[in-house]
Amino acid sequence: MKKQIQKDVTNIKQAQSEKLTPDPKLLRGIGLSTDDFKKGKVLTTHWVADTKYAWDQGIAIGRYLEGLKHGKILGVECHKCGRKMVPPRIFCECCFKPIDNWIELQDTGTVNTFSLCYVTWDMKRVTEPQIPAVIEIDGASKGMGIMHLLGEVDPKKVYVGMKVKAVWKPEKEREGAITDIKYWKPIK
Amino acid sequence: MNDRVAIIGIGATQFRSISPDVSYKELMFEAAVKAYEDCGINPRKDVDTFVTCAEDYIEGTSIFDEYVPDQLGAALKPMHTISGDGLHGIATAFLQIRTGQFDIAVVEAHCKSSNMLTPDGIEACAQDPIFNRPLNLNTHFIAGLEMNRFCFETGITYDQCAKVVIKNRRNALNNPIAGRAAKLTLDDFKYADGISCPLTELDIAQPVDGAIVIVLASEKKARALVKDPVWIKGIGWCNSTPSLESRNWVYPEYVTKAAEMAYKMAGITEPMNEICFAEIDDRYSYKELQHMMALKLCCECGAGRLIEQGVTEINGEFPVNPSGGALGMGFLYEATGLARLYCAVEQLRGNAGKNQIKDAKTALVQSWRGLPTTSAVVTILSI
Amino acid sequence: MGNRVAIVGAGMTKFVRRAQETGKELCFEAAKMALESCEMTLDQIDAVALGTAPDTFDGVHMKGEYLSDGAGAFGKPYMRSYVGGGTGVFSVIQGWYHIASGIIDTCLVICEEKMSSYQPHPQGAFLTIFDHTTERPLKPNLLWIFALEMNRYMNTYGLRKEDIALVAVKNKNNALDHPAAQIASPVTVEDILKSEVLAWPVQRLDVSPVSDGAVALVLTNESIARRVTNKPVWIEGVGWALDTTYWTNRDLCYPRYVEEAARMAYKMAGITDPRHQIHIAEPYDPFDYKELHHMEGLMLCGRGEAPQLTVDGVTQRDGELPTCPSGGLLGVGNPIAAAGLMKVAELFWQLRGEAGKRQVSRKVRRGVAQAWGDLMQVGTVVVVGI
Amino acid sequence: MAFKERLTRASEAKAWYGELPVESLYTVGIAGEKFFRTLKDEGKFLGTKCPKCDMVYVPPKIYCERCFERLEQYVEVADCGTLESFTCVHIGLDGKKLEEPIFVGLIRLDGASTCIVHKLGETKVEEVCFGMRVCAVLKPKAKREGSINDILYFKPSVK
Secondary structure (H helix, E strand, O other): OOOOOOOOHHHOOOOOOOOEOOOOOOOOOOEOOHHHHHOOOOOEEEEEOOOEEEEEOHHHHHHHHHHHHOOOEEEEEOOOOOOEEOOOOOEEOOOOEEOOEEEEEOOEEEEEEEOEEEEOOOOOEEEEEEEEEEEEEEOEOOOOEEEEEEOOOOHHHOOOOOEEEEEEOOHHHOOOOHHHEEEEEEOO | OOOOEEEEEEEEOOOEOOOOOOOHHHHHHHHHHHHHHHHOOOHHHHOOEEEEEOOHHHHOOOOHHHHOHHHHOOOOEOEEEEOOOHHHHHHHHHHHHHOOOOOEEEEEEEEEHHHEOOHHHHHHOOOOOOOOHHHOOOOOHHHHHHHHHHHHHHOOOHHHHHHHHHHHHHHHHHOOOOOOOOOOOHHHHHOOOEEEOOEEHHHEOOEOEEEEEEEEEEHHHHHHHOOOOEEEEEEEEEEOOOOOOOOOOOOOHHHHHHHHHHHHHHOOOOHHHHOOEEEOOOOEHHHHHHHHHHOOOOOOOOHHHHHHOOOOOOOOOOOEOOOOHHHHHOEOHHHHHHHHHHHHHHHHOOOOHHHOOOOOOEEEEEEEOOOOOOEEEEEEEEO | OOOOEEEEEEEEOOOEOOEOOOHHHHHHHHHHHHHHHOOOOHHHOOEEEEEOOOHHHHOOOOHHHHHOOOOOOOOOOEEEEEEOEOHHHHHHHHHHHHHHOOOOOEEEEEEEEEHHHEEOOHHHHHHHHOOOOOOHHHOOOHHHHHHHHHHHHHHHHOOOHHHHHHHHHHHHHHHHHOOOOOOOOOOOHHHHHHOOEEEEOEEHHHEOOEOEEEEEEEEEEHHHHHHHOOOOEEEEEEEEEEOOOOHHHOOOOOOHHHHHHHHHHHHHHOOOOHHHHOOEEEOOOOEHHHHHHHHHHOOOOOOOOHHHHHHOOOOOOOOOOOEOOOOHHHHHOEOHHHHHHHHHHHHHHHHOOOEHHHOOOOOOOEEEEEEEEOOOOEEEEEEEEO | OOOOOOOOOHHHOOEEEEEOOOEEEEEOHHHHHHHHHHHHHHOOEEEEEEOOOOEEEOOOOOEOOOOOOEOOEEEEEOOEEEEEEEEEEEEOOOOOEEEEEEEEEEEEEOOOOOOEEEEEOOOOOOOOOOOOEEEEEEOOHHHOOOOHHHEEEEEEOOO
């Protein structure tokens, strides 16, 4: 017998259909309003974490960023499955083998999907929407996209399947970052 | 149901204080390729379940899970994170294989400690935000308090703690993947900077970068794939309390409980006689001694005497951390337990080179999750 | 499938926007209620399995360790599993393999989230789920990725927002009968279409609220289950799958990872015709379109067909396939991991006929719960039955 | 080998800099609220008692972590106690060496089963010893905020 777990099941009352679970009488959890904090009704502690990092870019992303600095979008190719991938990686995740070679992709592409976003990352409201999109890059296999922003376009006129081209920062301002591309604009 | 579970493949990168030439993904990929090569499997076809052990704050990424599958060959396969030490991952894979639903499981853990620019600030976030953190203390203070009380209660001297460091870092000289090997003497401790007395900088295992991948299999698959499976005879894991206020400051009873669970499963009644050597947590010098006591790997006379008498040296009666431990190989955060396990498997396979222990047949591997936790895993391996 | 595993007890806290309780205290309340619901005590529990999503919410590194005393882990084998939003349902899988292995007989499964700790707004924590080098510099927010997926889904199948909004209407109204619900006010399709646009096509009322809360289940092996209850709910199948990190390389119109997870769970449960062999579903619904997306991934209908089922009322409580009768995340609230576990708790209550006003009309003997997580990437599925 | 290519020049190895921005506001919880309010308003230490385990938790918990009983019995404990351990911390939160080391102690207040972690003050290295009697020094009442830092430090009790 496992640790005194012994109970006559016949003694357990059949649950009635009126029984409501979870039982409201047993439910705990005290909800507070913003005011409760502002007016000091509850005590709190506060902390700003000191969490800084320098992530090693490594082989693949290092070369990708270096390419961006020079106004190029680099991808990689796996000869086994034939996929041309971006962002680049040193392994093919489908075949689990080292990739075969680097390829230069075009700085044009197709909008796979997009959104018109009226809030910032920390939920502040903006009047002019940002237009994040997944952009399938020309030269890579179908469906191979990256996330970026659209610009120089009327938000109402963006559509899935729209052809776009990268708008680069001036060469001097590029630092080897994804933001070396300012945004993507429609190709007329 | 699969009753027996074996380790059939291991892979590890070099452990280095920095690794600027590879990203974390590339580091993991290297260890994975080695592990799969070791047992001749293709992860895309042969592996049923993958486990990674990681913590978000260490990685600097929330939901780090997202960034793991590709480099392990796990894309679109069952894979999940255990926010624990690598040995928690081993316990998870063990349980999963035992259900009979999975035959081959992969456990990964890695560390890019060099990528943390503010490790002390990051570790401070593990302190209780209400009762402890507002004191603004470096997290090492907890080890200082514990070491002081532990030495006071047990009569273990600081020199004995220092001898653990000397032994482990010397052992690491002959371990090709170790990242913190050194030849030290007691004199070096006189000049070591105090961190949180009696703890000095030399008492603390220093971080390194590295990745480890372990492949586990059911008995049927293990026998089919490799000649030298290493069996997991027992495994146990346990927590005490996270509260500094209510924990036992002398004796880590959670380690004892984890060990009891593992010993029971392995049918071990006299650990010191039935186990040949141990790879145990030594994140702080005194921890090796404290853990030996909790694991019942020393007699009443205490662990201090054993280190004095050389019992735990490689050529001693009961070698402890022949790999060099975390002190000698480097501390790898959540991957530390897997580093211990990796070296224990190498020993059992007879591949430990100059550090090889004769007739090593049964090993104990133990991990602790570091400050401020009371979380430990113990496993018994044998050939 | 190894030893049979049963759910024998369930408990939860209220889901609230800002809880006064600490995360530990929330864990305790849910765990205590779950234990009391099956008249068990902590010393009868062999192991504790905890699920909780990003540490950044609660603002505690190694959150699993921090919560452990409130979760009843003192002196016990304890582990925390973590697959982003999929964690809630995965934690049940974690409990399952503990017991199915034969090593553990009784396991307490707990999920907790205290999102309100994050300042100034919990959504900010999601910035750090994106790739630190190739995505975070663009300052993305969580809505982006949902909006991108929703748009792709709508575009692929030519769906209308008003049809998708029906999910939010159904779930938020279902939640009126849930005593723990955070939002208890009825909404109409019009309300949703008129609500503030956050990231088109996502509007304010398409989204579940951020919440604090905890949920707990008690899992046991067969022999103990038969002793503690006459109505055990069995875990018949479990499945999970994690797709590639490179989410921008996949077609977001269909959650293949959910399908993979479902196939694994159905195989284990011996289900060959999910649409007819499953009587009730709790798919993950942090956004209204997600419920539809996941019903398709769970193969409860064909691709692009879920909106029509909703229009036809099939997924209502009195429908043929009641879906999210609890009120889901949209209605009850979304304390990430806890919300996923709440879904399994709902199936537990529904299958036992204990859901009171929420009880679905048809007789239900088997249900599926599912959660999703990471970068449009992970599916976790549990099939339970009586 | 795992890779077909490697970085071969030190100049090629680069890092991307960033952070994990986390700012948090923590409620002190149900038991914490009682503890800190009493400390703030009355200068007294409260604990919760588990009659089953005969434990008094200070700071209090609403549950006994050992037996999981709900704890509702609040008891007052002394503001003096015994030093169970101590350390002298030489590095700060940023890992850098502190100009003045900080004394930290583990204090078991009379009547409590658990220990409070806090700073030690008005004492010298040579004086501190295991089992030493110490008493809490609180901030003046007007300056207390309901935080663990309402206790300034613990000092040796004069007897």
